[in-house]
Amino acid sequence: MSGNTYQVICFGEILWNVLPQRAVPCGAPMNVAYHLNKLGKSPALITRVGFDDKGKELINLLSGCGISTDFFQVDYHTQTGVVHTRIKKDDEMVYDIVKPAAWDYIQWEDDFESLLQNASYFVFGSLVARNAQSKNILFQCMEIAKIKVFDINIRSPFFHQQLIEELLGKTDVLKMNIAELHLVSGWYNDYKNDLERVKSLRERFNIKSIIVTKGNDGALFNLDETFYSHPGYTVKVAGTSGSGDAFLAAIISKLIDRAPPVEALDFASRLGAYVASRKEACPDYTLSVLDRIHILQN
Template structure:
């Protein structure tokens, strides 16, 4: 294998999660980049910030956390993105994603080709397809030689069957939650049970590794012709922002070592549960805290 200078490149939204009483940094690609870095992996983010106070503050926060911001562009015309996040009684979040913001206009740069071609994984989300500016850039970068990781985030009204179908056909690894799995498979017929739905998507789109997160119920994976299941971990939830993103980061951080799916799945569930005990998508923590936290393996009913 060629020597990879950078292990993972993430592409897409960077923003402020505006919660009741506070604003926290986030955006799925940013969260994945952050947690990969916390787990000792070299990760880089391609995104775009407004030339405003929120943008300046975000860049400083990420630089202070040791995140490479050299591929985060500055937009003189569009504002830094915000998402209005409202928790329900269970701690799950409802999102109102403001449109026409800086990350909708990520421009392709000449050094992107070298960056991605010399990396092992290229991670991108479906939200980056909502605007032609970033969409055209993403479609061009997806043609570069690299393992492609699709993180599906179906947030109304940004759900486009044609776009999702195209991304599924291009991706080597796909992560979605159980609700999103039901929505996507519902486009093709009436399927019952998570195993049947996952098998449909894997075969229809020739996906090597399909990951479905199930909240407190853990996660399921179909890798090649094998199925894997973890029942999850019980924790005291602070909020679920970034939990799925930290899951993906943790899975990739272990999977790239030796492609042991069981070990990667267990570690991902553990990290995702741990992050759910914290506030926001990019909480401060030491990796040693993960093993010290009161995380109890769930027992199926």
């Protein structure tokens, strides 16, 4: 194990997104770790790749970005994860997430205990829990982690109500988009507005903070009993893949800095908008580019 102490641990899938023209690295935990690193925080990523060229390339890419790969496991029997993406006529993205993949078989390592004890935040999603092996390790990690951040990533058919409820029951900070909010809250009642939906989930699962991204309509941040909102920023959208992950990384970064919620929400909205204006989920950038985003606010 490296002697470094990491502020945030991201857990879960890392894979190649095979598009019609090219293949790009992806996975929400990887994206969040990338942006945290760009924001000067110290993330580590717990994941698993295959003993193949795709896995080696992912390790080299992340290492080249300055992100720790100390906790990348190598699977000698299962290939590195792949998702095939196609675009329907109405511009809807359709994902075929190949199963099994190496990240379905994350194993426990004794080093994880001190890693998690020393980190402030533990970030995970629902997709990695599609297989019992990685799901069990995820829950083992959550028993140790300090602040657990659940970034719901609903991908059919790899979720069901019982699984989401199990994860919500362990969650301190919940991040979801507006469609996910409506889906999950709709399991319990037909609420009048989004504030009621957020409040119902917070009370039902005893969640301290809930963050909801709403696309062009901005974002909500519920901290304890207080709601904060942001109208969002207008940019020319090149691709929405990764913008929510950048948003979450920015929120966590500001929480680490103990910034006021209004400041955190504004900063996250700017970074999310910037990434949406780029084709890549993990573009290269410096924070100075975000200073130009504010002039485009609605």
